[in-house]
Amino acid sequence: MADTPWLDDDQHLAWVRFAAVLELLPRFLDSQLERDEHLSHFDYYCLAMLSEAPQRTLRMTVLASMTNATLPRLSRVMNRLEDASYVRREPCPGDRRATNVVLTEEGWAKVVQAAPGHVRQVRRLVIDALDPEQVEQLSAISTRLLTVLDPDQKMMASALRPTQPAR
Amino acid sequence: MADTPWLDDDQHLAWVRFAAVLELLPRFLDSQLERDEHLSHFDYYCLAMLSEAPQRTLRMTVLASMTNATLPRLSRVMNRLEDASYVRREPCPGDRRATNVVLTEEGWAKVVQAAPGHVRQVRRLVIDALDPEQVEQLSAISTRLLTVLDPDQKMMASALRPTQPAR
DNA sequence: CGTTGTTTGTTGTATGTACAACTAATCTAA
């Protein structure tokens, strides 16, 4: 608890700027999806994960890990998405405690519809705002940060983009 | 609305990783401050801003800009901080619509007490997890992103760190 | 088998935020 090295000016400036990004970027992502598709970014993320999963199906716990969400949160999000008939719940055959979440045909259609606008936003706000080297740097930096934030690499599955494979 | 260039694999990976950071880092920051100081990260940010302002005083609107918050949000946060007697509100002499928020002595003491733990967390999660060059890169990247997220550079005041000057 | 402990998922409760509506003060311009 004793001596904490203070941040020097460069470190401090870097942190202030980064903190502002942390505050603003999620809101921009949410508002575009909310406005255009009535989805939160987290909703979209969940649907995107499911769209890439085998059988378009994932267990609650697995999806929670992949999306870095708590289980209570995911449970309520799935309630909403189920009410919108984008997903449905099925009992897991092997383990009667567990629940499988399945992306419905409507859910698939929704992701396909929402993806272009979302990708455009991600490009505008992040990818196209940076040089290619900076995108590479951001990737490396994020990897470093995740070694502390997510030591088990639970979230490591490709996502966010519904690839357009044969149905 | 037409053709949206998809993300290539590198871009996609960079975004997935960065999105995970956006999801996780704010929670880590909040939980440390909440646990140790019963403050949200946003609460702390506000107090830190005030601690560096002239007279330790800022107008609501100005503080809202600096913290990238909406005014309704700030209003309620200030209610809480006022109940905790960390700040007090004063009518602005020049403009009777406006309200000045003043950091109290208790508020100053609170920031001074909370700062080391918070800085330690920022170091652990971000600064010390990166190489010095990466800190520099993150600073530059954040600056780029803010040109889109915050074109007017409203949030540009140094902050987050209560310098330890003569009272 | 039963008992204990763990995992899975849902729900009660408190709290925090957004959006819109609102009041009051200020500014602008005829």
Add this chain to the structure above:
DNA sequence: TTAGATTAGTTGTACATACAACAAACAACG
């Protein structure tokens, strides 16, 4: 000077999330 527009801040309402408590199924072990 006064009507209309703008700005500052607060509050009503809806909703999302966290944390803790909970029920049900499984697993381990005597």
